[in-house]
Amino acid sequence: MIVFGFLKVLLGNVAKGPATEPFPLGPATTPARFRGKVHMDPALCVGCAICRHVCVGNAIHISERADGSGYDWVLWHNTCALCGLCQHYCPTGAISMSNDWHNAHLQAEKDEWCESRFVPYLVCERCGAHIRPLPTSVAGRLYADNHVDVARILRLCPQCRQIETALHEGVRHDDQRVA
Amino acid sequence: MNRTTEKTYALPIGPVHVALEEPMYYKIELDGEIVRGVELTAGHVHRGMEALALRRNLFQNIVLTERVCSLCSNSHPYTYCMSVENLADIAVPPRAQCLRVVAEEIKRISSHLFNVGVMAHVIGYNSLFMHMMQQREIMQDVKETLYGNRMNLSANCIGGVTHDLEAEAFAFLLDGLARLEPEVARALDIYRTDRMVVARTRSVGVLSREDALALAVVGPVARGSGLATDIRRDAPYGAYVGLDVDVVVEQGGDVQSRALVRLREIQASIDLLRACVRAMPAGPTLAVLPEIPAGQAIARSEAPRGELIYYLRTDGSQTPNRLKWRVPSYMNWDALGIMLRNAKVSDIPLIVNSIDPCISCTER
Ligand code: SF4
Ligand code: SF4
Numbered sequence: 001m002i003v004f005g006f007l008k009v010l011l012g013n014v015a016k017g018p019a020t021e022p023f024p025l026g027p028a029t030t031p032a033r034f035r036g037k038v039h040m041d042p043a044l045c046v047g048c049a050i051c052r053h054v055c056v057g058n059a060i061h062i063s064e065r066a067d068g069s070g071y072d073w074v075l076w077h078n079t080c081a082l083c084g085l086c087q088h089y090c091p092t093g094a095i096s097m098s099n100d101w102h103n104a105h106l107q108a109e110k111d112e113w114c115e116s117r118f119v120p121y122l123v124c125e126r127c128g129a130h131i132r133p134l135p136t137s138v139a140g141r142l143y144a145d146n147h148v149d150v151a152r153i154l155r156l157c158p159q160c161r162q163i164e165t166a167l168h169e170g171v172r173h174d175d176q177r178v179a
Numbered sequence: 180m181n182r183t184t185e186k187t188y189a190l191p192i193g194p195v196h197v198a199l200e201e202p203m204y205y206k207i208e209l210d211g212e213i214v215r216g217v218e219l220t221a222g223h224v225h226r227g228m229e230a231l232a233l234r235r236n237l238f239q240n241i242v243l244t245e246r247v248c249s250l251c252s253n254s255h256p257y258t259y260c261m262s263v264e265n266l267a268d269i270a271v272p273p274r275a276q277c278l279r280v281v282a283e284e285i286k287r288i289s290s291h292l293f294n295v296g297v298m299a300h301v302i303g304y305n306s307l308f309m310h311m312m313q314q315r316e317i318m319q320d321v322k323e324t325l326y327g328n329r330m331n332l333s334a335n336c337i338g339g340v341t342h343d344l345e346a347e348a349f350a351f352l353l354d355g356l357a358r359l360e361p362e363v364a365r366a367l368d369i370y371r372t373d374r375m376v377v378a379r380t381r382s383v384g385v386l387s388r389e390d391a392l393a394l395a396v397v398g399p400v401a402r403g404s405g406l407a408t409d410i411r412r413d414a415p416y417g418a419y420v421g422l423d424v425d426v427v428v429e430q431g432g433d434v435q436s437r438a439l440v441r442l443r444e445i446q447a448s449i450d451l452l453r454a455c456v457r458a459m460p461a462g463p464t465l466a467v468l469p470e471i472p473a474g475q476a477i478a479r480s481e482a483p484r485g486e487l488i489y490y491l492r493t494d495g496s497q498t499p500n501r502l503k504w505r506v507p508s509y510m511n512w513d514a515l516g517i518m519l520r521n522a523k524v525s526d527i528p529l530i531v532n533s534i535d536p537c538i539s540c541t542e543r
Contacts, residue, residue, distance in 0.1 A: 033324065081331075
């Protein structure tokens with residue numbers, strides 16, 4: 001009698017059955033937006049290090065290889081707070097947050113438990129200097145208003161790129177085609 | 180306050196497991212089983228976060244402040260970002276303002292449900308506790324689906340929000356609210372009239388209106404003692420300027436009144452959320468950021484536990500020169516001295532829980 005009002009609620013809950021998910025015997029629902037382990041797509045990274053700048057746990061390390069062949073981008077999952085700020089501020093969309101929440105691993109594996117990516121430098125077609133790759137999607141945005149050969153520009157170092165663009169623009173000015 | 184005499188003796192309570200698994204040490208002066216005095220000793224979970232903030236740049240501090248406390252984890256970065264925006268005169272776009280309120284009210288509902296649920300646990304009414312926690316799962320699912328995490332939303336960033344919500348997300352939210360609403364109404368009835376709840380919570384841990392005023396308590400503790408104070412209405416910020424915030428007040432000043440305030444505030448938050456979804460402006464969710472100049476600014480907000488204040492000083496660099504916050508629990512601790520006076524030993528955890536203390540906020 002004391003808890004009569006609540007008794008009805010209780011009986012309703014009993015009728016409803018278990019409220020918990022059957023994991024690990026059945027699947028656990030994971031929403032699409034779930035912020036799980038961070039992934040990085042090296043094909044989109046330009047090495048701007050904004051991700052490292054905003055990361056509160058200093059989880060991201062970017063280091064250039066001694067031979068100048070490129071740089072390593074390493075994120076140590078154990079210091080990552082899964083805040084998603086790196087993803088938010090990455091200008092090229094290279095960083096994404098997966099739906100992977102399986103974080104258990106052996107103590108012995110903790111140091112290797114990383115998202116580790118190597119981003120190779122390109123070699124300038126004109127002068128042979130090492131250059132940071134510029135993803136086509138970013139280049140397309142940058143050069144949207146210029147009538148340049150984007151594919152060719154991407155294979156040049158910034159200096160040669162300037163020269164090439166200047167030459168090209170010069171020709172266009174001569175032709176009076178610029179509005 | 181601790182004057183142990185021949186008649187009284189001192190009883191140590193804590194530092195762990197007084198209602199919540201958060202450490203606070205209470206030295207209680209007892210006369211039989213009646214409390215005559217109480218002395219608090221804090222500092223068990225001091226993490227030096229204000230110092231840490233001075234070693235992080237303005238962006239990193241968004242995430243650091245979100246870790247001050249888990250239950251009001253959205254209020255901290257929200258208020259912190261507002262302090263940066265006040266300092267640098269950044270105009271946050273209307274859609275972002277509205278999305279911020281959505282995140283804030285969702286967190287408020289979860290936080291209040293947790294507290295009233297734990298109250299049931301403390302009085303030994305564990306089936307009610309489980310039931311309330313199960314209702315809270317509705318909001319936990321909303322948070323996970325809309326923001327990607329059950330506690331830390333990562334919703335705020337300087338100049339706006341990190342996310343945009345599409346129609347599908349709003350539909351999920353509204354569906355959750357529709358399921359929660361009747362449950363809250365039923366819970367309100369139980370917390371108001373259930374004989375067991377009433378026997379343990381009515382006229383227990385009373386804080387009179389006068390004492391509440393004198394101690395300048397904030398949030399549901401103040402509103403449970405009849406003080407209609409709420410920063411969302413008294414000094415509106417962001418999208419609250421255009422919203423009609425219902426300031427819920429109860430007159431009893433006891434444990435039950437504070438629980439009722441929280442439950443009724445959940446109803447008010449549900450209304451606010453629906454109003455936000457209805458009137459959600461279109462447009463960008465981020466402002467263009469200027470250089471952050473040297474200067475100082477404050478920002479205030481109504482966190483689930485009451486008024487939260489952030490003070491920020493910058494020197495033109497990317498790292499703050501000083502970041503200080505005053506949390507609502509800090510103002511409410513002192514009230515325990517009055518609430519616990521002449522209380523029974525067995526009511527101590529219940530009264531402590533009724534101020535919904537946040538120790539990780541207080542000590543950071
Ligand atoms: S991942 Fe993104 S933010 Fe980080 S260095 Fe690469 S492009 Fe820049
Ligand atoms: S999610 Fe947050 S903590 Fe993790 S790497 Fe990105 S910025 Fe750092």
